[in-house]
Amino acid sequence: MIPFLLYAGIFIGAFYIVRFIHHRTAIQDYTSLKTVTFGDESAVRSNRTASIISIVTIFFMWGTFTGSVLLPSFLHMPGPYVGDGQFEITVQAPDGTTDDATVFWRVSDTEDGVAPDAPEGDGAALNDSVLIRKYRSGQLRWDKNDATSRKDGALIVAINGQPVKFDHNRRDANDNIIDTKPEVQVENGTVTFTDKGALSISPSKGMQMEPIWLPPPEAVWYRFIEIASDGYQGSTLLEHLGYSLFRVIVGFFFGALVGIPLGYAMGLSDWFRGWFDPIVEFMRPVPPLALIPLVIIWAGIGEVGKIILLFLAALWIMAIAARSGVSGVSISKVHAAYSLGANKPQIMRHVIIPNSLPEIFTGARVAMGVCWGTVVAAELVAASQGTGMMIMVASKFQLTDIVIMGIILIGIIGFGIDMLMRWAERVLVPWKGKG
Amino acid sequence: MTGLSIENLSMRFDLPDGGHVQALKDVSLHLKEGELLSVLGPSGCGKTTLLNIVAGFLAPTEGQIVMNGHTVQGPDAERGMVFQQGALFEWMSVRENVGFGPSMKGMPKLDKAEIVDHLLDIVGLQDFKEKAVYELSGGMQQRVSLARCLANDPDVILMDEPLGALDALTREKMQSLVLKLWKETGKTIILITHSVEEALLLGERLIVMAPRPGRIHKEYQLPFADMGVGQDLRDVKKHPEFAERREEILGMIWDMEEEIMGRTEAAQ
Numbered sequence: 001m002i003p004f005l006l007y008a009g010i011f012i013g014a015f016y017i018v019r020f021i022h023h024r025t026a027i028q029d030y031t032s033l034k035t036v037t038f039g040d041e042s043a044v045r046s047n048r049t050a051s052i053i054s055i056v057t058i059f060f061m062w063g064t065f066t067g068s069v070l071l072p073s074f075l076h077m078p079g080p081y082v083g084d085g086q087f088e089i090t091v092q093a094p095d096g097t098t099d100d101a102t103v104f105w106r107v108s109d110t111e112d113g114v115a116p117d118a119p120e121g122d123g124a125a126l127n128d129s130v131l132i133r134k135y136r137s138g139q140l141r142w143d144k145n146d147a148t149s150r151k152d153g154a155l156i157v158a159i160n161g162q163p164v165k166f167d168h169n170r171r172d173a174n175d176n177i178i179d180t181k182p183e184v185q186v187e188n189g190t191v192t193f194t195d196k197g198a199l200s201i202s203p204s205k206g207m208q209m210e211p212i213w214l215p216p217p218e219a220v221w222y223r224f225i226e227i228a229s230d231g232y233q234g235s236t237l238l239e240h241l242g243y244s245l246f247r248v249i250v251g252f253f254f255g256a257l258v259g260i261p262l263g264y265a266m267g268l269s270d271w272f273r274g275w276f277d278p279i280v281e282f283m284r285p286v287p288p289l290a291l292i293p294l295v296i297i298w299a300g301i302g303e304v305g306k307i308i309l310l311f312l313a314a315l316w317i318m319a320i321a322a323r324s325g326v327s328g329v330s331i332s333k334v335h336a337a338y339s340l341g342a343n344k345p346q347i348m349r350h351v352i353i354p355n356s357l358p359e360i361f362t363g364a365r366v367a368m369g370v371c372w373g374t375v376v377a378a379e380l381v382a383a384s385q386g387t388g389m390m391i392m393v394a395s396k397f398q399l400t401d402i403v404i405m406g407i408i409l410i411g412i413i414g415f416g417i418d419m420l421m422r423w424a425e426r427v428l429v430p431w432k433g434k435g
Numbered sequence: 436m437t438g439l440s441i442e443n444l445s446m447r448f449d450l451p452d453g454g455h456v457q458a459l460k461d462v463s464l465h466l467k468e469g470e471l472l473s474v475l476g477p478s479g480c481g482k483t484t485l486l487n488i489v490a491g492f493l494a495p496t497e498g499q500i501v502m503n504g505h506t507v508q509g510p511d512a513e514r515g516m517v518f519q520q521g522a523l524f525e526w527m528s529v530r531e532n533v534g535f536g537p538s539m540k541g542m543p544k545l546d547k548a549e550i551v552d553h554l555l556d557i558v559g560l561q562d563f564k565e566k567a568v569y570e571l572s573g574g575m576q577q578r579v580s581l582a583r584c585l586a587n588d589p590d591v592i593l594m595d596e597p598l599g600a601l602d603a604l605t606r607e608k609m610q611s612l613v614l615k616l617w618k619e620t621g622k623t624i625i626l627i628t629h630s631v632e633e634a635l636l637l638g639e640r641l642i643v644m645a646p647r648p649g650r651i652h653k654e655y656q657l658p659f660a661d662m663g664v665g666q667d668l669r670d671v672k673k674h675p676e677f678a679e680r681r682e683e684i685l686g687m688i689w690d691m692e693e694e695i696m697g698r699t700e701a702a703q
Binding site: 330332333335336337338339340341342343346350351354355357429430431434 | 490491492510511514515516519522523524525526535536567569583584587589593
């Protein structure tokens with residue numbers, strides 16, 4: 001809830017600040033003079049400043065909730081408590097007499113801390129000391145050095161002078177504890193009881209994420225450098241990415257190689273259209289991921305299986321794109337070509353193919369996107385190399401930094417593929433949408 | 436026999452609901468070589484069907500088209516066509532569009548370039564030779580269409596409302612261009628139009644068609660096309676006979692439209 005509110009606050013705050021600054025420095029171009037902007041799609045241009053602030057905000061949020069070294073520490077959310085603390089417990093012996101003792105506790109940042117030195121104290125209950133790891137809670141058998149123990153019927157009746165009533169020996173017929181566990185706030189932490197009557201001390205955890213859930217940005221970056229040079233699970237990072245890309249390209253290539261001629265045939269012949277329409281229209285909405293089990297049964301988990309899967313993912317998309325590219329040719333263009341003396345092969349070569357290219361490129365962009373998503377999913381299921389396999393294995397060892405790094409790389413590559421396809425489209429089919 | 440003969444043409448096709456449409460009934464017409472015929476009529480009178488049959492895109496149910504002594508079986512380079520819009524190949528430059536017909540015939544590059552240059556000069560697009568067609572205005576695109584059709588040197592040019600989508604001013608300029616090209620090349624032209632003025636200005640001969648079934652209603656021989664060559668078309672329009680003919684034909688088409696409306700209302 002707090003991260004969301006913070007994010008919303010930055011969103012709204014940045015809006016007003018940028019608008020305030022923008023009003024002073026605005027250039028008056030044509031669009032800025034439009035009075036009707038609500039509903040005029042052409043008047044809504046993506047705000048560059050907003051995009052930049054948005055990206056910075058994501059990293060800021062990431063850093064502030066992970067205590068990243070990239071941010072000065074005053075911008076960090078409160079972290080987990082590290083240091084010493086103490087509180088008083090009042091122990092009641094079975095004979096009804098009470099005695100006070102002090103519990104000293106220390107939260108250590110590293111593996112090798114030592115419990116704080118505690119003066120022994122006096123009376124029936126002696127002082128105790130306990131070492132707790134950061135983000136963990138510690139249990140304390142408070143009676144281990146006392147005259148009377150829990151077994152004898154000794155009880156804690158107050159913490160820091162605040163009366164508590166908890167006797168783990170009072171059980172009902174089903175052996176459930178009758179008393180509700182009290183939770184006592186002490187400085188920098190909370191104290192409660194375990195089922196066996198020991199003390200459970202939870203130092204305050206602050207608002208930062210533990211690295212095993214969300215590592216800070218620099219940890220992901222260092223992990224990226226490490227894996228880029230040393231590799232992970234027997235392959236370098238480039239090999240993992242290369243395997244995924246190779247599968248996508250080969251699968252897409254064969255999908256297009258079969259799909260485009262199939263689409264043309266469906267667009268040009270009623271028999272082909274009638275024959276393949278049910279198959280294509282049925283297979284098109286089947287998510288390629290649903291085919292993974294069958295492909296594994298038939299072709300195993302090796303390269304062949306993956307390439308067959310990606311081939312199937314690309315095939316229907318390319319066939320439909322080519323089909324609609326052919327159907328989309330305006331009849332007057334075909335008539336014009338015929339009356340200019342073109343024969344069928346010439347019409348195919350000079351009219352139908354160029355006319356269908358924009359549709360095919362759109363299809364190819366979609367197919368590449370689907371293939372990229374499918375290859376990662378297929379590698380998640382089973383693979384010995386590949387980006388998806390890398391993050392899947394990492395997640396089993398709770399190496400969250402590798403998982404996040406993998407996700408970011410998958411995103412960057414997917415985006416890169418799309419940019420590349422758009423660029424190719426602009427260069428190769430400049431007439432798209434101009435007919 | 437030279438020229439183009441339309442002989443007892445009928446076109447009747449079935450509808451999916453069991454009814455049928457008599458798009459044309461017993462249409463006969465002979466065009467001499469070099470004649471400019473404009474065809475006028477209310478919508479649904481079968482003028483586009485007629486043109487598509489002459490072009491060879493549709494087969495008539497009865498009758499035939501005879502051209503230079505042989506029966507028309509399908510589209511052919513001897514009958515060029517100019518469409519209303521959107522028939523240019525936008526993946527080709529202006530030059531490639533105009534040179535399309537010669538390329539299909541396998542004409543040598545130099546001969547083709549000469550034809551293309553010559554025609555681009557005539558239609559005034561020499562400076563736009565390497566431009567993509569989608570960069571041109573509507574009027575320029577139609578000039579490319581005309582040049583593309585002429586580059587193939589057809590015997591007959593069929594025009595299906597070629598100026599229909601242009602603005603009034605561009606349209607007037609294009610009408611002069613069509614007349615100029617007609618005189619210079621001596622081609623036989625069939626022009627379909629919705630505009631009575633255009634039909635009068637450009638038609639050496641004019642037929643008015645009537646709907647249901649599509650048939651020739653009335654035929655005129657007109658002097659205005661010859662007048663219009665080398666003269667401002669606006670002066671032609673001031674001619675008293677022009678106004679008289681225009682009113683007469685407008686009235687005729689008006690009546691036909693009224694009749695269609697009446698019939699539809701009666702059916703309801």
